[in-house]
Amino acid sequence: xxxxxxxxxxxxxxxxxxxxxxxxxxxxxxxxxxxxxxxxxxxxxxxxxxxxxxxxxxxxxxxxxxxxxxxxxxxxxxxxxxxxxxxxxxxxxxxxxxxxxxxxxxxxxxxxxxxxxxxxxxxxxxxxxxxxxxxxxxxxxxxxxxxxxxxxxxxxxxxxxxxxxxxxxxxxxxxxxxxxxxxxxxxxxxxxxxxxxxxxxxxxxxxxxxxxxxxxxxxxxxxxxxxxxxxxxxxxxxxxxxxxxxxxxxxxxxxxxxxxxxxxxxxxxxxxxxxxxxxxxxxxxxxxxxxxxxxxxxxxxxxxxxxxxxxxxxxxxxxxxxxxxxxxxxxx
Amino acid sequence: xxxxxxxxxxxxxxxxxxxxxxxxxxxxxxxxxxxxxxxxxxxxxxxxxxxxxxxxxxxxxxxxxxxxxxxxxxxxxxxxxxxxxxxxxxxxxxxxxxxxxxxxxxxxxxxxxxxxxxxxxxxxxxxxxxxxxxxxxxxxxxxxxxxxxxxxxxxxxxxxxxxxxxxxxxxxxxxxxxxxxxxxxxxxxxxxxxxxxxxxxxxxxxxxxxxxxxxxxxxxxxxxxxxxxxxxxxxxxxxxxxxxxxxxxxxxxxxxxxxxxxxxxxxxxxxxxxxxxxxxxxxxxxxxxxxxxxxxxxxxxxxxxxxxxxxxxxxxxxxxxxxxxxxxxxxx
Numbered sequence: 001x002x003x004x005x006x007x008x009x010x011x012x013x014x015x016x017x018x019x020x021x022x023x024x025x026x027x028x029x030x031x032x033x034x035x036x037x038x039x040x041x042x043x044x045x046x047x048x049x050x051x052x053x054x055x056x057x058x059x060x061x062x063x064x065x066x067x068x069x070x071x072x073x074x075x076x077x078x079x080x081x082x083x084x085x086x087x088x089x090x091x092x093x094x095x096x097x098x099x100x101x102x103x104x105x106x107x108x109x110x111x112x113x114x115x116x117x118x119x120x121x122x123x124x125x126x127x128x129x130x131x132x133x134x135x136x137x138x139x140x141x142x143x144x145x146x147x148x149x150x151x152x153x154x155x156x157x158x159x160x161x162x163x164x165x166x167x168x169x170x171x172x173x174x175x176x177x178x179x180x181x182x183x184x185x186x187x188x189x190x191x192x193x194x195x196x197x198x199x200x201x202x203x204x205x206x207x208x209x210x211x212x213x214x215x216x217x218x219x220x221x222x223x224x225x226x227x228x229x230x231x232x233x234x235x236x237x238x239x240x241x242x243x244x245x246x247x248x249x250x251x252x253x254x255x256x257x258x259x260x261x262x263x264x265x266x267x268x269x270x271x272x273x274x275x276x277x278x279x280x281x282x283x284x285x286x287x288x289x290x291x292x293x294x295x296x297x298x299x300x301x302x303x304x305x306x307x308x309x310x311x312x313x314x315x316x317x318x319x320x321x322x323x324x325x326x327x328x329x330x331x332x
Numbered sequence: 333x334x335x336x337x338x339x340x341x342x343x344x345x346x347x348x349x350x351x352x353x354x355x356x357x358x359x360x361x362x363x364x365x366x367x368x369x370x371x372x373x374x375x376x377x378x379x380x381x382x383x384x385x386x387x388x389x390x391x392x393x394x395x396x397x398x399x400x401x402x403x404x405x406x407x408x409x410x411x412x413x414x415x416x417x418x419x420x421x422x423x424x425x426x427x428x429x430x431x432x433x434x435x436x437x438x439x440x441x442x443x444x445x446x447x448x449x450x451x452x453x454x455x456x457x458x459x460x461x462x463x464x465x466x467x468x469x470x471x472x473x474x475x476x477x478x479x480x481x482x483x484x485x486x487x488x489x490x491x492x493x494x495x496x497x498x499x500x501x502x503x504x505x506x507x508x509x510x511x512x513x514x515x516x517x518x519x520x521x522x523x524x525x526x527x528x529x530x531x532x533x534x535x536x537x538x539x540x541x542x543x544x545x546x547x548x549x550x551x552x553x554x555x556x557x558x559x560x561x562x563x564x565x566x567x568x569x570x571x572x573x574x575x576x577x578x579x580x581x582x583x584x585x586x587x588x589x590x591x592x593x594x595x596x597x598x599x600x601x602x603x604x605x606x607x608x609x610x611x612x613x614x615x616x617x618x619x620x621x622x623x624x625x626x627x628x629x630x631x632x633x634x635x636x637x638x639x640x641x642x643x644x645x646x647x648x649x650x651x652x653x654x655x656x657x658x659x660x661x662x663x664x
Contacts, residue, residue, distance in 0.1 A: 002411055002430025004504070011507050015430065017410045078349045078638075078646050079334055092534045093555050098334025098347065149637025157636025168638050172336070175343050176643020179511075202424045223425050276641025297640055304489025305481025306410075306500050308629055309608025311508025314410050 005224035009195060011183055014224045015314045022316050024325035027228055027300045028269045037112035037161055045075075046162035048109045058103055059132055061125050068122070069129045070106045071167075077102035078168060085142040085171055101137050101169035105129050105148075111162050114152075115258055116265040123254035126165070130277070131250070133167050134243045138282040143169045145177060145281045148242070153272030155299040173281045181280070181290060188289035196291030200234045209323045212259055216252035219260040219296075221319040221326075227301055228317035229268065229326070233260060233294040240280040240290040257294070259331060264298060267329035272299040337556035341527060343515055346556040347646045354648050356657035359560055359632045360601045369444035369493055377407075378494035380441045390435055391464055393457050400454070401461045402438045403499075409434035410500060417474040417503055433469050433501035437461050437480075443494050446484075447590055448597040455586035458497070462609070463582070465499055466575045470614035475501045477509060477613045480574070485604030487631040505613045513612070513622060520621035528623030532566045541655045544592055548584035551592040551628075553651040553658075559633055560649035561600065561658070565592060565626040572612040572622040589626070591663060596630060599661035604631040 003016045045053035048067070055073035062068040079100025086097040107126050108118065115123055130148050137146055150165040151158035187195040203209055203220050211219045211231060219233045233256060235249060245253065264271055279292040307313050335348045377385035380399070387405035394400040411432025418429040439458045440450065447455055462480050469478055482497040483490035519527040535541055535552050543551045543563060551565045565588060567581060577585065596603055611624040639645055 001415065002409075004411075004428040004430060004502075006426035006428075008424055008426065013502075013504055013506060015410045017408070018430075076349070077334075078347045079336075083333065092340055092531050094338035094340065095556075096336040098336060098350075145642070147638055147641045149641045151636040155634070157634040166637065168642075170336075170345075170642070170644065172345055174345060174642035174644045179643075199424050224427075274637035274640050276637050278641060295641070302487070302489040304483040305498065305606040305608050306479055308606050309479045309481045309610065309627070310477070310500075310502070310506035311511075312502065312506045 007222060007224035007226070008187070009180065009183065009199065009222070010224075010226070011179065012224065012226055013312045014226050015312065016224075016318060017314050017316050018318065022228075024229075024267075024317065024322055027271070027298075027317065029271065029300075039110055039112055041111050041162075044111055044162050046104075046106045046160070046164060047111050054104075054106075059129060059136075061129060067109065069108070069125045071103050071129055071133050072106065074102040074104050074166065079170065081140055081169075096171060099142060099171045101140065101143065101167070103133060103137075103167045105133070105165040105167065107163040107165060113163055114261075114265065114270075115163070116261040118258065120251070120254050120258065123258045124250055127245075127250050127254055127257075130165070130167070131243060131245065134279075137167070137169050138243060140169070142171050143282060144173050145170045146279065147174075147276060149274060149276040151274055153270075153299070155272030156274045156297075177278070177281065180278075181284075184289040184291075194238055194289055194291050196234060196293065197238050200236065208320045211263065211323055211326045212256060214252050214256040214259075216249045217256040219256060221323045223319060225315060225319050225322075226313035227297055227299075227315060229264070229271075229298045229300065229322050230315075231260060231296040233257065233296070235292065238288075238291055240287050240292060241282075241285060242277050242279040242292045243282075260296065262331040263326045263329040264296070266331065267326055268298065268300070273297060274299065339554060339556035339558070340519070341512065341515065341531065341554070342556075342558070343511065344556065344558055345644045346558050347644065348556075348650060349646050349648050350650065354560075356561075356599075356649065356654055359603070359630075359649065361603065361632075371442055371444055373443050373494075376443055376494050378436075378438045378492070378496060379443050386436075386438075391461060391468075393461060399441065401440070401457045403435050403461055403465050404438065406434040406436050406498065411502065413472055413501075428503060431474060431503045433472065433475065433499070435465060435469075435499045437465070437497040437499065439495040439497060445495055446593075446597065446602075447495070448593040450590065452583070452586050452590060455590045456582055459577075459582050459586055459589075462497070462499070463575060463577065466611075469499070469501050470575060472501070474503050475614060476505050477502045478611065479506075479608060480611075481606060481608040483606055485602075485631070487604030488606045488629075509610070509613065512610075513616075516621040516623075526570055526621055526623050528566060528625065529570050532568065540652045543595065543655055543658045544588060546584050546588045546591075548581045549588040551588060553655045555651060557647060557651050557654075558645035559629055559631075559647060561596070561603075561630045561632065561654050562647075563592060563628040565589065565628070567624065570620075570623055572619050572624060573614075573617060574609050574611040574624045575614075592628065594663040595658045595661040596628070598663065599658055600630065600632070605629060606631065 417431040
């Protein structure tokens, strides 16, 4: 029986289309010729020795010649802090200058690795770099929100092979984020509870959608996930901003993120995916109602006219089955 | 200079990324081997003679043996009116039974045609079928919204070659539609005007984003379009529901839709695209603030982590340049 499920956090209705449902194994893409990547590529701007091919470095872990992680400005930045912040409002045409920030985080010197295959220490370095950039950029006057994200594979919007993430800082609170905050406030006003803490507590109790629980983090498939194998990683400690994670959490997040991505890598044969860190807008701190988290979105289905025309989603995989499948996937 | 633009109708902020901007011609996909489709395909359930391969017919234009357009239930319907409408609300898990409707509109007997290549009369038949299904289905008790849409090409979410559209009727007002209505009400309360009528009037005055004006309809690239060559077709007459178009409008819409799709077909070499008809929820009629329209979304770019994490979009094509390019494309 098909079923509509409501995602109380994202405010989305999702059709769980059991009539066209697929088994978890059906999502493994047709085996294409796997391209074997080299450890180093002469013309890759992110490979060691080619540091001059990137725009200015903003941060580095390790030595200049033996770095572990680097962040640099994006060569074709969508937004730039060199722009003056200006607004125009002329009737139906409301615009702003492209003020903001856009950086690339080069996750590893090696061209042919992946978070799923790195050591815990290496993943910690990436998370520390995310946090350092977040903390510095949130101080820039005029920045309202910071979105850290990763695109893995062409189906997720990148053609660059070298492992990297991105950070875009915007001069406005994106409406989608504003809408989720409003929803969280409604819930808090109604119940006195954080909607994320409550969801985590109920998910842990139900157990059926949990993928991995570590000391400080839990990864799970949300009840009304908009896409097959869509996962959330929630911190157990209530905290509105990613910038506030402590040392112990950094170590545990590295473990959880790596293991969760390993389950995708081994279970679904290295699918294309995006992840994004959802954090409170930078000027709003210490709230009781918002809770930062990570969304991982494997790109195994294509939103079509119905999704574009309604904002609803059709998910052809039952979250409970997806979670059970991923729980059983073993790492390297 | 990059610029942020606000779409007052969709409430989206869009980054017009001029730093990474492409010229209109750059969006023509790399010439792949064009598959030449046959007029008839023995195993295609939508081809004439194979009527028994589809689920039950719901409507037909023409004779049983010589039909022009047919609508049938979707073989793997996402929703079904055979389901009983039931709601469950158990804390964080809110769900409904899969009550609704899902039909396929087979646009033409010929396997290898497209709206861009049909006669005006044939396109009118499709629009008449849309309207007939809309009018019948909106009377079903429990149906709240009807989304008519088309997926053209694999990048737009379909692998079926035979020209077809779909209709999904939902037992709830999708949150995205509710949000646009709220926005339209705000604007109406503030100005006493329909936000769509006002936008159309200002777009016609500015002229720079108009693609095609016919007697009753105008197609244009919205000021803050979320994707390259995203177009809207607005009816000139204020009317909240697609179900209310009259005979003259049906004829003119066929002309406008066909010519607009022709411009995509010839100008950008038959790109994958979706379109969707945005209409007011079926129980809300005769309002002053909402105005139905069609969105056409060519699938020339891939939303990635930033889009998923913020609800904002990066558009690498300037709408004004896209409109100028399409205005100059001549039909067959």
